[in-house]
Structures are given as C-alpha cells and as structure tokens.
Amino acid sequence: MKKLTLLFLALVVFLMTFASLPLNPPGVKWEQVYNFDKCNVFAMEFYAKNSELMRTMNIRTYYQSDGENFVVKMMAEGRGNGTETVIDKKNEVAIQIIGTGGGATPTYNAGGYRLPSAGDLKMLELVPTQESKQILGYMSYKYTYTYKKIFGEVWLSDRVTLPNDVGVFRACKMAALHNTLSVPGFVMEMTTEDADGGKTLMKTVSLEDDEKYTIDLKGVQMGTALNKVNYYTF
Numbered sequence: 001m002k003k004l005t006l007l008f009l010a011l012v013v014f015l016m017t018f019a020s021l022p023l024n025p026p027g028v029k030w031e032q033v034y035n036f037d038k039c040n041v042f043a044m045e046f047y048a049k050n051s052e053l054m055r056t057m058n059i060r061t062y063y064q065s066d067g068e069n070f071v072v073k074m075m076a077e078g079r080g081n082g083t084e085t086v087i088d089k090k091n092e093v094a095i096q097i098i099g100t101g102g103g104a105t106p107t108y109n110a111g112g113y114r115l116p117s118a119g120d121l122k123m124l125e126l127v128p129t130q131e132s133k134q135i136l137g138y139m140s141y142k143y144t145y146t147y148k149k150i151f152g153e154v155w156l157s158d159r160v161t162l163p164n165d166v167g168v169f170r171a172c173k174m175a176a177l178h179n180t181l182s183v184p185g186f187v188m189e190m191t192t193e194d195a196d197g198g199k200t201l202m203k204t205v206s207l208e209d210d211e212k213y214t215i216d217l218k219g220v221q222m223g224t225a226l227n228k229v230n231y232y233t234f
Helices: 002-020
Strands: 033-047 053-063 070-075 082-088 093-100 107-114 127-135 138-147 150-157 186-194 199-216 222-224
Touching (some): 138 186
Parallel strands (some): 107 222
C-alpha cells in the first residue's frame, strides 16, 4: 500500500509539473527578441452625438525599415490598460501582450494566423468625391462609405508608399471588420458614424519617425493557441 501511495504521489507531481509547462502546438513559434526602428503615431477620438469629445486613445505602430514585422501598441490611461500585438510575418504568428502600462505584469499569448484567400476577403466599398486636402504634407482624397447602419469617410493618399498594415486602418482594428478597401492607397484618416450620432475619428499624427523599440520575450510564460485565425483579426 505504501508503494502504491508513493507511486500515486509521484504521478500527481509529474502531472502537475507537466500541466505547468507552456503548450507549444506544432507550427507555433516566435522569436525571443523583436527589434523595430521606425514608428507611426495615430489617435482615435470618440465623440458623443452632440459632438462632445469623450475620450482619446493614442496608438503607436513600430515597424522595421529592413523587415516586415510590426507591433501595434495601444496606450490607455491607468495601470494595466494597454495592449500590444506583434505580427511576425516569418513565423506567421501573432503575439498579444495584454495588460501593459503602469508597471503592471502583462499576460502573453501566441497564435498562428492564416491569410484569407482573395475570395474570402471582406472588402469595404468606397465612393469617390471631388474633395481633397493635405494631411501631414501628403495630398489626400476623400471617399465615403456606408456599411449596414454605419457610414463615414476615408481619406486616402497615393503619395505614401507604406502598407496599410502599419497605418491607422490596421492600428484602429478596422481591418478586422473590412480586410481591405475597394480603392488602393494609404489611409490617412477615417471616420465612423452611427444612426444615433456617435462618431469616431481615426487620424494619422505622424509617419516614419526614427524611433527604436524592442519586445523582449525571453523567459516569459507564453500561452499558445491551437487553432489559426484570420490574419486581420489581430
């Protein structure tokens, strides 16, 4: 009986140790360190139906001048209210860092992604107008759209050679709802309005700033996802 008890305890210890180890499904891998040297800055402004500014969220996208990886950093007031999402193009994985800011200890998750086929892309149809204006020194052109009960404007520039992955369209999570736009160009500004009068303005504050940023994942406890999701979900 004593041997059986010791065997049972040993088995429990083994299982507890195994359960505490991070689960690494096949194909889910990431780099220990990510370095970035360029930065784009954006802002989201939320307005009530009387045009009163309710709050502003600041967002920075760091990317590589000699690579494809980038990280979207959403900064919110308060301890642990920020989030960061690293897109690793080489390993086809996204790392989410949740609960950053104010010295908080964040949680880490990694999940593989898949690029949708051309037929599976969700496209937002844009209607051209005759309006244009300079935004940060780039000539930009106004388009309008209607999506269900939401309508708004998109200002595109063909003078910016950056992909929208590192622009305000992706930073503000609009790509999750509309994977792509019916018109080519870099999104400089975008607004969404609803039938009740609420409005969100998403705007580019600066582009191509020289700014170094590092994500160090050495020694972190990384949760991992078993299933791949749409690339634009992150």
